[in-house]
Amino acid sequence: MPTPSTNDRMCIWDSRGPARGHGPYFEIISHFVRQFNCDMVNTIKLTEIGKYTTGVFDRGAAEISAYDPASKRLFVVNAQAATIDILDLSDPTSPVQISQIAVGSFGAVANSVAVKNGTIAVAVEAVDKTNPGKVVFYDANGTYLKDVQVGALPDMLTFSPDGSKVLVANEGESATVDPEGSVSIIDLSGGVSNLTQANVTTAGFTSFNGSEAQLRTEGVRIFAGKTAAQDFEPEYIAVAADGQTAYVTLQENNSVAVIDIPTATVTELQPLGLKDHSLAGNGLDASDRDNNAININTWPVSGMYMPDAIATFSSNGQTYYVTANEGDDRGENRSVRNLTLDPTVFPNAATLKLDANLGRLSVSGIDGDTDGDGDYDKLYAYGARSFSVWDSQGNLVYDSGDDFEQMTAQLFPANFNASNDNNTFDNRSDNKGPEPEGIVVGTVGDRTYGFIGLERIGGVMVYDITNPASPEFVQYLNNRDFSQNVQLPAAGDLGPEGLTFISAADSPTGLPLLVVTNEISGSTTNYAIAPNNTGGIVGTEVGETLNGSNQIDFINGLGGSDRIFGGNQDDVIYGGAGNDTIAGNNGNDLLFGESGANKISGDNGNDAIYGGADSDTITGNNGSDTLFGGAGSDNLNGGNGDDILFGGMGLDTLIGDAGNDTINLGFDGATDTIFYNSSKGRDTVNQFLTGTGGDIISFSGIAAIDVVQSGSNTLFRVGDGIAGNIGFG
Template identity: 50%
Template sequence: MTNYIKLSTISTFETGIFDDGAAEIPAYDTSSQRLFVVNGANNAIDVLNLSDPANPTKITEISLNDFGGGTNSVAVNNGIVAVAVEDENTQNPGQVVFFNTDGHFLNAVTVGALPDALTFTADGQKVLVANEGEPNNEFTVDPEGSVSIIDISGGVKQATVTNADFKAFNPQIEQLQDQGVRIFGPGATVAQDLEPEFITVSEDSQTAWITLQENNALAVLDINRGEITDILPLGFKDHSLPGNGFDASDQDDGINIQNWPVFGMFQPDAIASFQVDGKTFLITANEGDSRDFEGFSEEVLVGDLNLDPHAFPDAAELQQAENLGSLIVTNTLGDTDGDGDFDQLFAFGSRSFSIWDEYGNQVFDSGDDFEHITAEFLPDDFNSDNDANNSFDTRSNDRGPEPEGVVTGVIDGRTFAFIGLERIGGIMVYDVSDPTHPTFVQYINNRDFSGDAAAGTAGDLGPEGLTFISAEDSPNGRPLLVAANEVSGTTTIYEIDSILPDQSIVGDEGDNKLVGTEEDDIIKGLEGNDTIHGDRGDDLIQGNQGDDKLKGGRGHDDLDGGSGNDTIRGGRGHDNLDGGLDNDFLQGGRGDDILDGSHGDDTIKGGRHDDILDGGSGDDILNGGRGSDVMTGGEGNDHFIFKQNKSLLPGEFDVIKDFEVGVDKIEFQGWGNIDPQEWLNSVIYDGRITNTEDGTLFQANDAGKVLIEGVSVEQLSASDFSFT
């Protein structure tokens, strides 16, 4: 984790309407300092005064009742408000309606069926809208998907419309299917089956990329020619590979992020684009979506499938509800040999965000970050649904946290991505300045899990649309992020504080020795086996690839090993250490430190003071050392170390958060050759190990205590302890 910026909630506007889409898509106009928010419940646009971001107030609303049956999206540019409105019959053409920022009608033009996301080109000369063309519920009418290009270069009242469709690809249906594009509607042509969802536009306003969510693909649009030029299949995510785990069951009563023999369809909803060194990159929020209609449904539980016995020799175990049995997958893929059983499993969405080059080649995927991060920050509410609290784990079998919205923004020369999680809620923040090696910055969630969702006391529920406001355009001169939350009907404003260091030091592809200054530094090792010392100041240190040696030195430092077997030492100050991939050694040193092994078999030592240790995935060794420490082993067979005279000192109170009986082990080092069974009998008899409401509490002789959270004394056995 690298803390280049920090988001803070400064205000929320509440419609008071629950679970009816009363706040879906926000758009900001710089000159009027107004925020335009889709209120689907009222078929309107709420117009908010954002001149004081800490106190947004409603000015008026723009009703769309005269133009159609539902308001889907809004965009603003140069004082022009464009709104996508579906017809009462969603299989008929819809409209894009134009207003000025005071809400006065300017014009309306007809576009394709079910217009959804829309955007202005960067030069403000055109408006593009994705027409989904969804079938009716009986699947008897299936309109064609398309992208409408609205030319407003001669003024809004003289707007002209060009519809770019997919008819030219109809003869290529088998070729596209072989490439991995999902074309599977009953009897549908390519043009009918493809459903444009979201649009991003190049900085030169020449090219647009459109997500085809159900089809697991992107479309490429030549804006000037008004033609779709390519369809790019996105492929599948192999959840059996390290770093691609997920929690597959809502029936296992716990957090169980692991690898499974399942492929994930990326199926992005929102898409954004940004440039680095003159190259365009695309970023997608891989929500996932299914077709589940009265006339056709592809959803099926793994437990109800006939699995091929050769591909799945352990099918009986896999199909238990606590394993893969309750996972929702598609029945349109997986029978690779056509014999009627399933040789592969394909789940909806990839529970991640991805970065692609402009040709659709993936350069990064966040793997299982989102579930690991939410499990760490909100362990009691992991994979909750967005319309009710006390819904722990209910979404694990169905797309998990469900990343839906994504925007990017540049702050102090660095590019950041903001990804909204529709189900559990909250915003993930990553630094994507290096598109191949993004770094996690922050997770912030404005949801109150103790509140009543329907009563409006649970905070933000279901973030749908996001918009970034740069410092230059912001009413208060600071960058802002706006999130519209469709379930709670709230629009929340986040203020972004920049905490970028003063110096930047970057190595090359070799084995570098890099040393910081007395100021606050950014130090990046890139490739090679690097040795980096932050020296003084509050430093941000990234080892990236290779087996690196990182040391923070003095100050409050952030250190990220990246890939490779890294050695990371915090030094003095309150430090954040992240091992990244592979097998790492982390030592906090002095100060109250946060140490995260992330992936691999890691050795984590807290050092002095009060530390937080998290092993992540893999078989980890955790040693809090001195101070009152909190330790989480994560996945794997983990060992919790307590050294004689160096831990459990008088007044110290350690906590083990997730001890797994029979799997993990507590080791007392330097305590002598003690028989674990005799010791356990003795401490139970002496009352030094007892049950509490929070778990088992052990009191060392006239010294510190350790709480084994969520485990009773009766569950423990001698095999859970060892002495050396």
């Protein structure tokens, strides 16, 4: 199993200081993270901090998301409801739906959403998906702006980096007819309000018609009886940083198309080639009928990379792209046991065709007869069960080999290669394994990271890809609970479809975030990305006491109910599982309770504290602190200083205490209780719910309460009898 990077020269947090316009809590966290240098931090750690659940199982209720930093709203494709769900992400520990955009009047369902500069673009397929679809534009409130027609089955869209164009992958998937695939380019340079159909150009593939035989010899997979333009089905688009070039995955064709954006021209096809699974480090478990064994082995199989998602990044002035090598078929797949294998190439064919070996493996039935004699000289499997890094010319720079299956085998041996709608062991071994589908790239400080979603077994793989030729594994996150029925929310996230990286500059908290939308569980989960040091203090799976020092400490409690105490510097503490007691002590600390009913205190300094998913008790104590309760019925007390409190989901109790505090109750509809003492400063309460079952304010030290009518407004004014004291505002 790969181990996390231990490169102590890795700098991930820059020293530019906080970005502007994010409010006091951003200032607190940014002040904290910019204290670190190369000697203190060598990697990152992702921590789940919040989740929104639709409660809809296996209906695509959370597929793709896009974030608008100005409104702090997340826009999520809900295919089940034919809507875009608008989630408030101002408190990412407790995302809530505040509205929906219905797309039914423009077609069947939404397939993709993208956001830039407050403009939301939605790809909507036609009721008959072989007809042209539409891209519909809205503002951040969900108000309709404009729409234009694009190609058949617009499956994915993205803005250019400067926001002047929208690129749309028109998959053109066949049904009763087979429409041509294409990429639409929508010019927004004149503003959305002036958008017309004349602003839409199409990059098509008709120029490759008639060259199918030559393209096949070059490695571009094209089905018999199809023109190139019919057969190419654009799946996903990534735009280079300069906004001039787009890279488009043609999944079933095992290729990437390169598009010159200014001229809307496909300039190149890059066949991706084959992965040799007979090489050490490229193994796979090829059978779901191998006596309940995990059998990751090398086999005489060639994997077609067939990526779904793609993303670009730059390194040393060069453009690279990364791919999630999922694999896909159109029904032409066959099991190896049903094929006639060439006896010279496969002298042990009878053994290979056993169910416990390759017999059950799904391979292409139209590829592999290289000499045309009717038997199979090569076995072409779907997908590569990996992610890859390619240069701008389509040359393979790096592939993660069998990392994904090796890691999931060690972490989930009883449910290895389970699918996303059942917990059955080995279920997907004979068919694409964990299926990496989504991929996104994000920059944290001066490091570049790749985040890869595993559609079947679930979870996200994280790699440092700053050096494209030598990525380093960082973390694998999977909150799935295999002891639970998959249809229950307690089962966790199932079927990660889309990933959205939110930079520190755009984040509502000042920490970078990763948002994962899960199509099977219908859930949207937020992860905070924070600094870590693999050489720090690490606990065990049982409860213990862990103490910091006079240096900056990184403490990971892991399992058990721990007692963790920071030292005298700016510490990062992760509680892990269990009901932990965490004290930051001195310094501006970053504290994560994670799972369990935790008791967390920031103590001295300007601290940022995340409670986690259970009912936590959080106290800021001295300093201007930011407290996130998250899910559960939490008890938050700001203590001294001008604090910001986020109650989050659940029946929370919030006390600003001394200082002028800001208390955010959230839009969860639960009854929160706020305690206010007139001698403790002036507090501001946001998202107060009135009426039956609404929130409660409990006052102490109040001498008088007046109700004043001001026009149509009823003002509730309290005082403490001291002249000039404006009290609670």
